[in-house]
Amino acid sequence: MDFDYSDDQKFLKDEARKFLAARCPSSVVRGVLDDPGKSYDAGLWRAVAEQGWLGAAIPERFNGLGLGRVELCAIAEELGRALAPIPFASTVYLLAEAVMAHGTETQKAAILPRIAAGQLIGCLATSEGPGVITSSVLQAKVDGGKLTGVKIPVTDGDAADMALVLANESGRPGLFLVDLRAGGVKVETLDSLDPTRGVARLTFDGAVADRLGEAGQGFALVQAILDRAAVLLAFEQLGGADRCLEMAREYALGRYAFGRVIAGYQAIKHKLADMYVRNEVARSNAYYAAWALNVDAPELPTAAAAARIAASDAFWFASKESVQVHGGMGFTWDVDCHLYYRRSRQLSLVAGAPKLWKERLVSELEKKNAA
Amino acid sequence: MDFNDSPDEAAYREKARVWLAENAAAHRAEHGEPGPTTPEHMAAAKAWQARKAAAGYACITWPAAFGGGGGTPIQSVIFGQEEAKAGVSYGYFTIGLGMCVPTVMAFGDDATKQRFVSPAVKGDEIWCQLFSEPAGGSDVAALRTRAVRDGDEWVINGQKVWTTGAHYSDYGIVLVRTDPDVPKHKGLTMFWIDMRDPAVERRPIHQMSGGRDFNEVYFTDLRIKDSQRLGAVGEGWKVALVTLMNERLAVGGSAGPDYRQVMELARGLPGAQGPALKDQAFRETLADWYVNSQGLKYTRFRTMTALSRGQTPGPESSIGKIISANQLQDLANTAVEAQDEYGVLTDPALAPMEAAFQQSLMWAPGLRIAGGTDEILKNIIAERVLGLPGDVRVDKDVAFKDMPTGR
Numbered sequence: 001m002d003f004d005y006s007d008d009q010k011f012l013k014d015e016a017r018k019f020l021a022a023r024c025p026s027s028v029v030r031g032v033l034d035d036p037g038k039s040y041d042a043g044l045w046r047a048v049a050e051q052g053w054l055g056a057a058i059p060e061r062f063n064g065l066g067l068g069r070v071e072l073c074a075i076a077e078e079l080g081r082a083l084a085p086i087p088f089a090s091t092v093y094l095l096a097e098a099v100m101a102h103g104t105e106t107q108k109a110a111i112l113p114r115i116a117a118g119q120l121i122g123c124l125a126t127s128e129g130p131g132v133i134t135s136s137v138l139q140a141k142v143d144g145g146k147l148t149g150v151k152i153p154v155t156d157g158d159a160a161d162m163a164l165v166l167a168n169e170s171g172r173p174g175l176f177l178v179d180l181r182a183g184g185v186k187v188e189t190l191d192s193l194d195p196t197r198g199v200a201r202l203t204f205d206g207a208v209a210d211r212l213g214e215a216g217q218g219f220a221l222v223q224a225i226l227d228r229a230a231v232l233l234a235f236e237q238l239g240g241a242d243r244c245l246e247m248a249r250e251y252a253l254g255r256y257a258f259g260r261v262i263a264g265y266q267a268i269k270h271k272l273a274d275m276y277v278r279n280e281v282a283r284s285n286a287y288y289a290a291w292a293l294n295v296d297a298p299e300l301p302t303a304a305a306a307a308r309i310a311a312s313d314a315f316w317f318a319s320k321e322s323v324q325v326h327g328g329m330g331f332t333w334d335v336d337c338h339l340y341y342r343r344s345r346q347l348s349l350v351a352g353a354p355k356l357w358k359e360r361l362v363s364e365l366e367k368k369n370a371a
Numbered sequence: 372m373d374f375n376d377s378p379d380e381a382a383y384r385e386k387a388r389v390w391l392a393e394n395a396a397a398h399r400a401e402h403g404e405p406g407p408t409t410p411e412h413m414a415a416a417k418a419w420q421a422r423k424a425a426a427g428y429a430c431i432t433w434p435a436a437f438g439g440g441g442g443t444p445i446q447s448v449i450f451g452q453e454e455a456k457a458g459v460s461y462g463y464f465t466i467g468l469g470m471c472v473p474t475v476m477a478f479g480d481d482a483t484k485q486r487f488v489s490p491a492v493k494g495d496e497i498w499c500q501l502f503s504e505p506a507g508g509s510d511v512a513a514l515r516t517r518a519v520r521d522g523d524e525w526v527i528n529g530q531k532v533w534t535t536g537a538h539y540s541d542y543g544i545v546l547v548r549t550d551p552d553v554p555k556h557k558g559l560t561m562f563w564i565d566m567r568d569p570a571v572e573r574r575p576i577h578q579m580s581g582g583r584d585f586n587e588v589y590f591t592d593l594r595i596k597d598s599q600r601l602g603a604v605g606e607g608w609k610v611a612l613v614t615l616m617n618e619r620l621a622v623g624g625s626a627g628p629d630y631r632q633v634m635e636l637a638r639g640l641p642g643a644q645g646p647a648l649k650d651q652a653f654r655e656t657l658a659d660w661y662v663n664s665q666g667l668k669y670t671r672f673r674t675m676t677a678l679s680r681g682q683t684p685g686p687e688s689s690i691g692k693i694i695s696a697n698q699l700q701d702l703a704n705t706a707v708e709a710q711d712e713y714g715v716l717t718d719p720a721l722a723p724m725e726a727a728f729q730q731s732l733m734w735a736p737g738l739r740i741a742g743g744t745d746e747i748l749k750n751i752i753a754e755r756v757l758g759l760p761g762d763v764r765v766d767k768d769v770a771f772k773d774m775p776t777g778r
Contacts, residue, residue, distance in 0.1 A: 001374060001375070001376065001380070001445075001672060001675045001676050001679045002372065002373050002374075002375065002377075002676055002679065002680075003372060003373070003374060003669065003672040003673055003675070003676045004372070004673055004676045004677075005372070006372070070372050245757075249757055249758075249759070252759070253759070253760075260760075260763070261760060263759040263760055264759065264760040264761070264762065264763070266746070266749075266750070266762065268759075269749065269750060269753035269754070269757075269759050270746070270749040270750075270753065272753055272757055272759065273748075273749035273750075273752040273753045273756075273757070274749070276690070276752055276756060276757060277690045277693055277694065277752070280666070280670060280687045280690050281662065281663060281666030281667075281670070281690070281694070282666070283673075283687075284665070284666045284667075284668075284669035284670040284672075284673060284687075285662060285665055285666050285669065287372065287669060287673070288665065288669045290372060291372045291373065291374075294372065305658075306661065306662045306665050309658060309659070309662045310662045310666060313659075313662075355655065357658075358654065358655045358658035358659070359651075359654060359655075359658075361658045361661060361662075362654045362657055362658050362661075365634065365657075365661065366634075366648070369631075369634065369635075369638075
């Protein structure tokens, strides 16, 4: 039984924590939060690229580090903890993973080395409006290799160089790589719940679209891509949830009311214990999903769903109750609680809300039981 | 990150499997599968324990000199997994070997250890733990059972409650008050006693679930020797903490239906719009249970990983009973409600899955209390894991006899 980070992975994680403590303190996060013109921190992005993290899981022949997915999970956990305001998830968990899993050699050679070098930012563009995107509401279409349609919201769409776009081609849904610097695209930055992560509307009018994976398999491809991304996002959520518990604990130990620290009152103690319980459930599910992702196990769909559900729940609970433990201070702009509260919403909403994943999980369990 | 045994662990597992395959078959041939709580069931349990002890599979981590296996914690976990798969397991020895005898080993003199440890390992003698009282549940140190010294003897009077297995136990460890003039934690002393002494009366408790799995135990002028003392006079609380440290491990997970059974039930159950399994609210709840069950399963794997690496496991296993007991209650209730009016029926011949959900519904409240209530477990996480301060103790410096009491 070896169901934990190895010593090397722990070392990598510790180094990542130290690096982010130095390079991504909350002032960097707030630099993006408070500047409407800034959708990510370019300095941090370059530094992360120099660390090699963007290519951590990219094979060495494409100039990546060629590490495993568990190493990438360890990095994700630390990025989540630090609330890193960079398009890492969109570029690495979505675009790079999608190209590695479904791309042709030509696509891999064109895209992966640029990602590893920090020269290409990616994004996933599926949604076109409120509610769940399904084949009956999908409007974007590709005709003769040219894309038209509107995608809103697109996380990191304003910073991205390349988008993965869900669109119909000859009436069948497909997934397409679109170079956002090649014209035929209008990019508008939008306000969002979490201003530390960029969001845009992308309007396509004849942009060149290069199909990724099989024709007609757009929704299946998106699901396969999200299965992988969900695992990595769960580690970001876990890192955030752990930090919320620590912040609430530190505050409760220093805050006096009725003559003693509030950390001594059972109403607070039990709240923090509840956070701990949820975080551990999230951690154990995330570890299992990391294993499934790393070895491409057939259990990945259920493992990813369970990890995403548990991590979404843990981060939501920890972030909202951390505000509560901080009392009035927690409701101010100046205390960091709301940064986590915002990020917990952003991470739960991107890549499919938990309700969808619960349905997916139960559907998978039904299949398994029927088999 | 993987789930594989190390080569040593794999070898041990293989050896255990071979032994279990042979011996479980031989055991079944000899004893059959007697119904629970029958004398034949007890006889079979003792025979199985003796068979394990002879092969070094009983109390695997204890020294061989005491009849144990001289093995490692991970070997103990591996054998437990394989034993469960082999379908032979009896609960009679869990409390004695998990909590009582380790206390005897830690605090008994050599003669006491020589006399008791090995027979307990072999299953010849069964032990129970007598701590809880009507006036001391979560606050065990508020107990009132009194021991008064009389020369080289002590005389015990009082009442214990919720004593698992008192009716079939041969010996017990009992925590009593020896000095009411000092604050509550300071006036306690631990002894071992003979449960078959006529001054010990055992009465089963009629639980809300209808069953009688626990006991009240009454002491009327029970005379014991001072040599039966475990630890110093007035040091009983420290001794009890050693016993209780083992309790979380001994009480462990919950038996009963899990998400699989509810899913199976809901598949065939008509709802207002098609099968209950197609109900959206039900599906979301089911997903939550699955996630929690997996969370506990893989948390146990994390604990095993620490043992496998020769490290001390982290505190993560403390989440187990808080989740499992509450989930059993919710799950049972949802399953009963899914049956609609029919859910009131408790006859195993009529109710789905032999009324497992109705039985769990009535059993779960006890599970949330036994071995540390939800509230105490959260205090433990808050104080020992998160390092938060203890509660205000208004009775800390008050002599026990001056403490306010209710009924």
